[in-house]
Amino acid sequence: MPLWEIFSPENAFTDEEKKQLAEAITQSCVDFVDIPRFYVVVRFHEMPANTMYVGGEATTNFIRVVVDTIARQMETAEIRAACMASTEQMLAPFVKERGFDWEIHFDETPMDLWRVQGIIPPPAYSDMEKLWAKENRPIPYEVSAP
Template sequence: MSLWLIYHPPTTFETASAKAALAESVTKLYARFIPALYVNILFIPIGPDSFYVSGVARPSPAPNSAEPGPDPTVPFIRVHISNIARTLPSPEAKVRFLEAVDKVLKPHIEDMGYDWEYHIEETDRDLWKIQGLVPPPPGSDEEKIWAGQNKATK
């Protein structure tokens, strides 16, 4: 599984189509390597009075021009990515994946003028189930069946 938690101000990702476009891009990134049913994206709106960076609410209603740093009126997007179905096997693969994530996020976040940050963690595959089932081994015939049916099956 890949789980993307996208924390964002309510003034961003306001429409279902904006969310769907990013979710589709993320799913396409992973679907080359894992079944699409393993890809989960959660959009989590966080009010500006609950979203702080450097001790400053983001976005803030008015900039404090006396303070250095980014413009606090600009929305800040924070993405937490957990990879479980596959781990990145080498430093080179990690660099390539970071570049791919940057490319996916660019039109939805960077090009919108938002400030942003993300991190990726890899979780032990042995502590994961879908529908109460342990997912089949990577690349196995059973996993191909799950991918073809786009659901966990016994």
């Protein structure tokens, strides 16, 4: 599950642009790490004037993207570099090309600290995870003992 939190000035994105960006993020995650679509959550935080400061100064042109990942871990420098390059390319039309200053980072949470509707998510790339992806929802199943 990647949880994307996008902190932006008020009215930086229209409702349609939010929908387009959320779809681009979701598709990027599905394409890059082959996860079920419903794992991807995008939350927009519109920051009113004088509520976002960079370097101690109020800003109205800054977008901060925070991504918490769980379903897949980026285990090598090469994977992390590819993820960052892919992410920056995907975000560019919404952020960079519109002249915003911006910053992004990823945090990784261990899978054993994650549940979906009280269910332990199935192992990556397993038949059960493929079923979750096909159905686009969590499906209860028998969890094997560790």
